[in-house]
Amino acid sequence: MNPEFWHSRWAENRIGFHLNDTNPALTEHWHAVKATRDDRVLVPMCGKSVDLIWLAQRHDNVIGIELSDIAVKAFFAEQLYTPMVSGVGAETVYEFDEITIHCGDFFSARVEPVDVVYDRAALIAMPQNMRQMYAERLLALLRESGRILLVTLDYPQEQLDGPPFSVTKEEVENLFKDCRLTQLARNDADESHPRRQRGLTRFAEEIWLIEK
Numbered sequence: 001m002n003p004e005f006w007h008s009r010w011a012e013n014r015i016g017f018h019l020n021d022t023n024p025a026l027t028e029h030w031h032a033v034k035a036t037r038d039d040r041v042l043v044p045m046c047g048k049s050v051d052l053i054w055l056a057q058r059h060d061n062v063i064g065i066e067l068s069d070i071a072v073k074a075f076f077a078e079q080l081y082t083p084m085v086s087g088v089g090a091e092t093v094y095e096f097d098e099i100t101i102h103c104g105d106f107f108s109a110r111v112e113p114v115d116v117v118y119d120r121a122a123l124i125a126m127p128q129n130m131r132q133m134y135a136e137r138l139l140a141l142l143r144e145s146g147r148i149l150l151v152t153l154d155y156p157q158e159q160l161d162g163p164p165f166s167v168t169k170e171e172v173e174n175l176f177k178d179c180r181l182t183q184l185a186r187n188d189a190d191e192s193h194p195r196r197q198r199g200l201t202r203f204a205e206e207i208w209l210i211e212k
Helices: 003-011 024-033 051-056 069-078 128-141 169-175
Strands: 040-044 061-066 084-088 091-096 099-103 114-119 142-154 180-188 204-211
Touching: 024 051, 024 114, 024 142, 024 180, 024 204, 040 051, 051 061, 051 099, 061 069, 069 091, 069 099, 114 128, 128 142, 128 169, 142 169, 169 180, 169 204
Parallel strands: 040 061, 040 114, 061 099, 114 142
Antiparallel strands: 084 091, 091 099, 142 204, 180 204
16 A cells, blocks of 8 residues: 555545545444443544544544544544644644544554454555455454454456455455454445446445454
């Protein structure tokens, strides 16, 4: 993953992956992770997602990691939040009430272990040669008995360049082979879906519960 790719996407406002509303996958399936108010929740590659707000209404400690300072500053500005800003090595930490965002590299961010992870846009942003390293880092940040709510996409990769990339069921099972996996949902898009209209013969969103 080339950091400059993501910096340029944010600088040019090419952020089609950003949702203005809370992700339905989160609201529909968060109950499956059985998270308590005190659980520490991690959102890797969080961008300026309003999912952070939804989570912060339910948990006292929501941690995001985001490479782009444009995204992080935009999040707080758009929510009219004035965060406390501090520096930790090569990263900058923004804090406001229940939300803390580490602006820096996911693989080196200084984040304490967490109880639950919500990954809607991180794994599918990783090229295939980085996904094993990403999964290992994610599991290293997750406490024993921790849980992950993971959203992936399944489509013929040769028909469309990523990101977001297709991550098949078999790859998810291999990446998290030492965990308990449950597929909570698979939502197949019909021909009216924008990505199907771009030529994909199939396109599906899959929701996973991963238990360490």
